[in-house]
Amino acid sequence: MKFERLSKYKYRIPRSGRMRVDADFYASDEILAALEAESYASLQQLANVATLPGIVEPALTMPDIHWGYGFPIGGVAAFDPAQGGVVSPGGVGFDINCGVRLLTSELVQSDLEPVRARLADALYREIPSGVGAGRKDVRFTRSDLEKVLQDGASRLVESGYGEAEDPDNIESRGRLAGADPEAVSSRAYERGLSQLGTLGSGNHFLEVQYVDSIYDQEAATAYGLREGQITVLIHSGSRGLGHQVCQDYVERFLSAAPRYGIELVDRQLAAAPIQSSEGRAYLGAMAAAANYAFANRQLMTHFTREAFASVGLISRRGEMRVLYDLAHNNAKLEEHGGRGLLVHRKGATRAFGPGNPDVPEQYRAAGQPVLVPGDMGRYSFVLAGTEGSMRETFGSSAHGAGRRLSRNQAKKLARERNLVKELESQGILIRAAGRATVDEEMPEAYKDVADVVEVTHGAGIGRKVARLRPLIVVKG
Amino acid sequence: MIRMLDHTADVGFEVGGGSLEELFDEARRALLMIYFERPPESGSDRRRVELSAPDLEALLVRWLNELVHLVQDEGFVPVRAQIALPELPEERALDAKLTGAPLDLESYGWQGEVKSATFHGLCVRREAGGWRAQVILDV
Numbered sequence: 001m002k003f004e005r006l007s008k009y010k011y012r013i014p015r016s017g018r019m020r021v022d023a024d025f026y027a028s029d030e031i032l033a034a035l036e037a038e039s040y041a042s043l044q045q046l047a048n049v050a051t052l053p054g055i056v057e058p059a060l061t062m063p064d065i066h067w068g069y070g071f072p073i074g075g076v077a078a079f080d081p082a083q084g085g086v087v088s089p090g091g092v093g094f095d096i097n098c099g100v101r102l103l104t105s106e107l108v109q110s111d112l113e114p115v116r117a118r119l120a121d122a123l124y125r126e127i128p129s130g131v132g133a134g135r136k137d138v139r140f141t142r143s144d145l146e147k148v149l150q151d152g153a154s155r156l157v158e159s160g161y162g163e164a165e166d167p168d169n170i171e172s173r174g175r176l177a178g179a180d181p182e183a184v185s186s187r188a189y190e191r192g193l194s195q196l197g198t199l200g201s202g203n204h205f206l207e208v209q210y211v212d213s214i215y216d217q218e219a220a221t222a223y224g225l226r227e228g229q230i231t232v233l234i235h236s237g238s239r240g241l242g243h244q245v246c247q248d249y250v251e252r253f254l255s256a257a258p259r260y261g262i263e264l265v266d267r268q269l270a271a272a273p274i275q276s277s278e279g280r281a282y283l284g285a286m287a288a289a290a291n292y293a294f295a296n297r298q299l300m301t302h303f304t305r306e307a308f309a310s311v312g313l314i315s316r317r318g319e320m321r322v323l324y325d326l327a328h329n330n331a332k333l334e335e336h337g338g339r340g341l342l343v344h345r346k347g348a349t350r351a352f353g354p355g356n357p358d359v360p361e362q363y364r365a366a367g368q369p370v371l372v373p374g375d376m377g378r379y380s381f382v383l384a385g386t387e388g389s390m391r392e393t394f395g396s397s398a399h400g401a402g403r404r405l406s407r408n409q410a411k412k413l414a415r416e417r418n419l420v421k422e423l424e425s426q427g428i429l430i431r432a433a434g435r436a437t438v439d440e441e442m443p444e445a446y447k448d449v450a451d452v453v454e455v456t457h458g459a460g461i462g463r464k465v466a467r468l469r470p471l472i473v474v475k476g
Numbered sequence: 477m478i479r480m481l482d483h484t485a486d487v488g489f490e491v492g493g494g495s496l497e498e499l500f501d502e503a504r505r506a507l508l509m510i511y512f513e514r515p516p517e518s519g520s521d522r523r524r525v526e527l528s529a530p531d532l533e534a535l536l537v538r539w540l541n542e543l544v545h546l547v548q549d550e551g552f553v554p555v556r557a558q559i560a561l562p563e564l565p566e567e568r569a570l571d572a573k574l575t576g577a578p579l580d581l582e583s584y585g586w587q588g589e590v591k592s593a594t595f596h597g598l599c600v601r602r603e604a605g606g607w608r609a610q611v612i613l614d615v
Binding site for chain 2: 038066067068069070073090093094095129131187190191194200201202240243246247250251254255266267268270402403404405406407408409433434436437440476
């Protein structure tokens, strides 16, 4: 794999072979060594993305780059609809609009201490993983679900599952325009009906945290963050509904691609022109699944507030505020450099800079909040979008730590240990459906998210604002 | 033959079988190994799965995704399968009679959800003595 260093943290794979554009990636020496250790498989995936029609220079990956299936994780690719640009369901991923939502409270650590174990139990009860059985306390009909697919988070707020101001602080106000509930298959509806308000498993989690460091006081004040404050971070997506939409359309696009003369170097990159009937249908279904994901995180927000109230920590639901809700698997029409482009982000977050009208007004001077979760033992970060991210990465930034060990390697390492006890001795309470999920997700399985954040900050595509440390972790 | 692949972010497996039917059944077994530490060995519930796809690789993805749906959404764990793969003129088809057990997260040692089988790195090929396939799954 040939690449050149452009600056301290930025590298370029020059266009060659079937690549249509250059591909840029961000890395520290450590991240570069990790890429070499996997024989540059993720960089090859990045180069593959650069072969897709209508891609706008450059194809990109963020500092949390790692090996995916089709697109690399951390991938950002913008396509111009006017130049035959394509949309790729595999480039969005199976967990459409998977993302993280950060809630803030007026509480501090000492408020939590007397009821911490009870709160952990309440959260585990209120936020089911959704496998085998869905929520029994909330039932949705197919017609309810159609409305959710159309309207996203606000539909649930209107039904009493949230505060009126919640959608103000969600990316795209918790609703992607152009959703077409009819472009979603019956199987996807079936899978989505029982799973609304459920967490899922794998790397999904709900975490109660405290703010342990502030790096940028001005932005922290704008975001309403202060040292010692209790926060809650929820990571989940569009559950079986989103997975099914992706499956349905990858298959459809595999047969459509040859009709549009699109040669695929990887079948998971199956793509069709944005302006084709297939492209439009997928974007309608994808927006519907994205709205489901926003609604899913909204329902879990409601039940998080219920759990906090049940142990007497809050008396009004509004005492826990949505700081921001940010997705990291989608394709969105945005304006960049005066052109309307479809920006795919696969394991990458939107990170709009200061002054952008799509950033909530109270955050606009600071830049959009960027939420970067780490592992369950260390910390997560809040960053701010910058002018650099607008200039270099189509307004995008990193979305997490990235795995270092495979699930099998992690399980082998954890076999002789009791991770739940280890973490408890570090002051972190774990509630999980099974031992395997905890073992696979052990802190050592992940890279240190601080390294990803240093590169992001150092490269100017995000600005460090605050660090959050876990106190309770709920896993599916 | 089942060999688990060490993909950093996701999971994958390589399977082999003397016939295509055996290959598809090994893929089912590999999926259960991903789901459970101790997959169930008996069951009395029954299901029938009929699928078709343009080629063998797409059929394998569909088969695994159908099993994902049965396990995760319907709580049916396919313990045994009688698989037929009739050759049709323009597509590949699968007809499977499944025997299974109800999903029990604790007893079987649940290891987490599977989002989907993917087309990345996917291959189904004939080789001396039978068939071999490789699949990466998003988990």
